[in-house]
Amino acid sequence: MTIPVDDFILSKSLSLIEKTKRSVAQIDTAVFPTASSEIARKLLSAALDSLGNRVFWEAMSPEALYNTLIHIQGLVAKVEASTSDHISWPLVSYCDHFWKLLLPTGEVQIFYSVLAEHNYSIGSFTNSLRLLLENVLPPPEIDRILGGKQLYCLQIASLEDENLPLYANIGHEFGHALYRDREPQIISIFTAECHDVFMSIYSVLTAKESGLANRRMNRVAWIVRSIATELFCDLVGSILAGPAFLLSLHEMGWGTDQNSWIMKLSPKDSRIRAYPSFAFRLSCVKKFIQLDAFVQTLRQKLDSLRDKDELKKIPTYVTDITENHLADYVSVRPVSEVDAKAIQEAIEKDIPVLKQCLEKFITRCSEEILAPLSSQPEFLPVSGEQVFELIRRLDAEIIPNIIPSTVQEESLLGVPASFATILNASALYRMYVLLTREKDLGSKEINLQIQKVDRLTAKAIEVSYIQREFNRWKVEEGK
């Protein structure tokens, strides 16, 4: 007698469906940081109900079903980690505010979770679920479960308390959702600007092995598209956080080769990942954040301080970031991939032209897609003068939440500092603390100094958010 393996796997799967349903039902909804986490929970619950519906069992591959359920555990974990125990509400409230400014229609929503790694990541929760269900449920049922919703999950770094200045990267992550939302317009710019370089790469691939050129070119297209997406997201990060994004991006590249364009092939096209070199990215960001005006004002103000020679060097933390990308090269991985070497050679040959095309692409994106956003008060360039005021406060160990009033202003208390201004002051001052530590300090003292900056920043973000909400309420109530 042959053991009916499929029957075994189906039974195991059905049992796992119930177990997972219980896990989803037991998630503590009271600690969700925002209401949208409940949408994710309900989507999972609906998907599991459908998988448990015997009408669909017969046509399902038991192996595919079990594998889908294993992958679904990862989505459940994201919802379980969506808890205000680990995510600060002022941060997500600010994030939600920016999200709604970027994607105002309300059709695209977001919930917040925590990433096991010390980094930030965004992904479409609904797309991930759709791809998993496609193997085991008929398309009309999947459409019914998802109901046309588009829900993203932003995963915040697990060591959140140690990561405040890297909040600037959240803008970059939001850029991925904005890219998807404006995809047709962005793609049309991309196709127009990259047409010639694509044809050049294609001719190299055709000359090498014509039979494989079309397939390889399809993968090259995904690679270049992935690179263009990253650069577009950097633009969004720059608009939201200004020089703080430049510092964050710079910090993300610490310890790594600044000139390598990393490309990772995958059997799944949408999982092909490619990143331009840090040097090229930093150079692009510098062009878009109006650094000169910011640095000039900040320098002027800092120069007026007495006995603060080290503090006066703060502007150099952004101006001295090197962005020489002349020595850039391409690295396609994994090397065992049959297409890797051919793709690497073809792209590397055209890298200078590709850079020019990508620069034109982001310039047009900035003018045609992001310009309307830049006029919103929240996205105006940060003021060097205001950042200076907050740096002074941090230096005096005072919460950097208020921009002191000037003589012309009515309020003697000053105005609440914006999220971006706090972020910039904190990022620059933290850099100052890290660079100017006395050599005989132990780890305990260094940690204490860094913690002071982090805590003052966290408190400033919280207080400024409350002040902002209070001011909005006052206007609405006509008080």
Add this chain to the structure above:
Amino acid sequence: MIPQAIASVGVYADLWSHLKSMSHALERVQGARTIKDIAELDKARLVALGDFVKKELEPKDFADMLSSGAFFSRKSMGLSYSMDTDLRTILQDLPSFRQWLKSQKISVKDKSAKLNEALEEYLKNVNESLFPENPPKEEFEILHDLLSKLLLQTESALIT
């Protein structure tokens, strides 16, 4: 560690599951006796198989695709898979394909195109609620053999 394919995660596990579900649908439709035996999911997985095979065996000319403005859209490029091996070579190495090739004097390219045509014709009938009296037995067996070969390759990629 003992590798277990069904409990693996990651991109190769996604591919494995994708291939398994298509292989399962092929087996089911081959055993179907009436139109009622063919579920919506079977049809959807056969459509996915057709897209997959067509993309790998009959890749479109990139220059033509580039001239169509929609090429780079996620929808057009699809959330699909690109094998890291040449599917045409694998196909030509299959004994069932070689045997089938002998039966008619046409090129490998035309013959492989016929695989997809057979699948498309079958789906067209099924979608019109016509139960195909003569399902393309040989073509479906070749496609099944092809999926089995790819599953084998993918399983070795699952080992971490």
